[in-house]
Amino acid sequence: MSNVISPAAFSARLADVAAATETALETLLADGPEAKGSDRLVAAMRYGALAGGKRFRPFLVVETAALFGVPLQAAMPTACALELVHCYSLVHDDLPAMDNDALRRGRPTTHIAFDEATAILAGDALMTLAFDVLASETAHPDPAVRIALVLGLARNSGVGGMAGGQMRDLAAEGRFAADRKPLALSEAEVLELQAMKTGALLAYACHAGALIGGASAAETAALAAYSTARGVAFQTADDLLDAYGDAATTGKAVGKDATLGKATLISLMGTERAHARLEELVREAGAALAPFGARAGMLAAAARFVADRKA
Template sequence: MSSGDRIAPAAALAAALSETAGAIESLLDLLLRAEPEGGEIHRPARLLAAMRHGSLGGGKRLRPFLVVETARLFGVPAAQALRAGAAVECAHCYSLIHDDLPAMDDDDTRRGRPTVHRAFDEATAILAGDGLLTLAFDVIADPRTHADGETRAAIVLLLARSLGLGGMVGGQMLDLAAEGRFPEDGGSGRLGEFEILRLQAMKTGALLAGSVAIGARLGQADPARTAALERYGKALGAAFQVADDILDVEASPEQMGKATAKDGARGKATLVAALGLEAAKRERDRLSGEAIAALDLFGPEAALLRAAALFTAQRKS
């Protein structure tokens, strides 16, 4: 059987993404209900509305899909995998809310709707992001996500390392520095290919790779399978960001649901800027192929994960 025969058809992937997105939407709706959880005092209505605005009603839900589909390889109950996926999505949505703020990328639209700071205000948006990030760890720490405390602690660590100083937040700082915002730190802000790849591996790739790692940890994957999934997650995360850079050049705001053509105007560090558009496309496709090849150990059971890597390279939004 060729590797191509083990990649699920696009229609099958679309159906699986839609099913997971629907399940995650329902779970987030439940997690963000007005009634306080045990130990909570009160849920302010405006804050709750902003958190719901920033997390419900849109998005491909690729990160929770990666959690759920990776966990499925090891027979993890769907309810556990969905809770872990919902936690990852809360963390992702927090990052989008903060990324859109005037002090960061200053975006007015996200997923075809006003960004949270436009729909509410900046202070509420900051708190909504804080609330979603905290909720992510709340969900993981809950025994309903996994009965074993050691497993929950391991997932907390994976998520924290994906998001923090050496992951997404650190990558965001490198991105701001690459725009030349901090001349007092020295340097022109211009980055070479190595520095761009490192920045993107942190800012975008870390949480995508972390989503795969969380699914593997839920499933108690053995070292060989864990290593294969780590290779897959890192390559997929890198391909996703290169594809995003390309879409910023080629896609319309209507396709993306947000403003485009902003990277070049701001002098952002991208592989398109460093290598040129055609070379960036070749690198995107190479990384997608690397991700697909990393799953050889899993046979046809990983067909949807292979299709996700192909989708990452070919997506139009």
């Protein structure tokens, strides 16, 4: 039985999960009694989290959990928790002290729409809300699974994951050097940086889905191999978009990596080799899913989507 999913079928499923995620986030970010006196903060949280987007990380949680028969709504709390952390990271990454971006998803970034202080607090609140959601019984009835979900998200978003990767990225720009000169990183160093900054949350998505679904050690290992290949593919495609993409299509500024002198896979490999490596990674991701057969069709299509995306 073939596990090939058509682009149209994949896009439809991605849109369905995105819509379900948006609805769930709307509920989580409703202006309830606990937010009394913090209307501006809640408004900024909603602005940063309800800006649409592909909701790719929630999709990975949902589809990984589906491998083990977990329905969408049962996986949605964990999917939302991960997306809240992702949204907080975007709000903070856009700040003047970080990437200094004025545009995100085709509209003003949160600190432009509100102000820097409000954006910082909105990011803080989105991140803490994520752990509130994961600690709730709605995330999973088994307390041991909830603890594992919380631990995994903390480690993948903290100093050993996304935040640590962001710090390495800033250092690579020469932010902390006396001469402000960008660092010359090796390919291995760039891969490690990107695996932390971008890959960690993407990897957690599949890990979380495996936890929710009660995956075996062998199944978890197969999903980890898939996540590694797909994560590098995601960042390689992202680097290509920054180098050659169009701001009107991507919804954010492009060409910033070269301006900042960042060491990327594109600057190290060259465009031709990067494109070839991207295709290899898609094949590696698909091969890692072999133990799941046709059930993993959507996840295999996700790797293809990562390579082909234009935004």
